[in-house]
Amino acid sequence: MDSKSCKTGKMAPRTYKLSYLPFKGRAESVRIAFFVAGIEFEDERIPLTEFGERKKDLPLGQLPVLTIDGSIVITQQVAILEYVGAQGGLVPTDHLIKAYNDEIINLLEDLTYRTSATIQMPEEKKKEARAILNNHTIPKYAKALDGILATHDKKHAVRAQLSTSDILINRVVEQLESGMLDGISKDILKPYAHIQRVQKAFLENEKIKQYFAKVAK
Ligand SMILES: N[C@@H](CCC(=O)N[C@@H](CS)C(=O)NCC(=O)O)C(=O)O
Incomplete structure (x- = not known):
């Protein structure tokens, strides 16, 4: 510590x-x-x-x-x-695994930047931007992330235990699947088996279950 x-x-x-x-x-x-x-x-x-x-x-x-x-x-x-x-041991110490972790984090930051940029847009412009996100941008990033996760083929995003990239994957999946972003299908990440697998492993982690139980109170 x-x-x-x-x-x-x-x-x-x-x-x-x-x-x-x-x-x-x-x-x-x-x-x-x-x-x-x-x-x-x-x-x-x-x-x-x-x-x-x-x-x-x-x-x-x-x-x-x-x-x-x-x-x-x-x-x-x-x-x-x-x-x-x-x-908390959430950042890999092995340099290569850390680079894998950073790769995912940066990919998700790029995607989040693009979705966040639409939040304050005037309605008409937002509608157009959200259609591009829904039909092109999010599928492009999701496919890339899914491929990375498939290549690693670990229980969690980059290794057998949780890393910071797992937390950010959860944040993005939760946001996109919440249906909060008008014009973006809440099922948009459903076709991506490795994203779904990693998200499921995250939610089944004991510490994460304890966290969600605590915040739900
Ligand atoms: N790159 C920054 C972005 C921070 C950011 O945009 N925060 C928003 C709230 S989610 C904010 O403070 N917006 C007010 C503003 O930019 O004027 C980060 O990841 O922390």
Whole structure:
């Protein structure tokens, strides 16, 4: 576990505050990683009505932000996820397996960037953009991801145990299958057997079951 030394020479645990909005979005992956790692953190959920005011104090005016020991600030979901995940054994230490993990994470980030870009669009433009996503972009990325997972052919995305890429696959599958994105079929990922297999293995993991049981309360 990451830790700091204090004047006594003893190692003291760090304190963490994860700041985000009152929904899953780009923070849920980190919340899951904290749970799997068994690390306590403050889960700050900023009401949307206060976000405008808080933006000016945020690097890039964006969330999520992780504050460590009250003063160290890290932005960007993936950087935060990798930092927390590394402390919970969720980041492969073998360089090649880590590259496989990063490959999937970057692929999913590219896809998420494209879907997120449509959320604030005016209705007509959104309809056109969502049709392109539904008919071309998402199938293209899903096919690529499915092929990568087939090649690895492991219980989880890149190895026998969970990694940060499994968490992000779950986030994307959950978002696309929620039906929340108008114009995108909630069955869009159903034809991809390896994505479905990895998602199923994720949901059957004991720690993940405990997490979902906890958040459902
Ligand atoms: N690349 C950043 C993107 C962060 C981002 O776009 N966050 C959204 C909320 S999900 C936000 O703060 N948007 C406000 C804005 O960009 O003005 C990350 O992965 O953390």
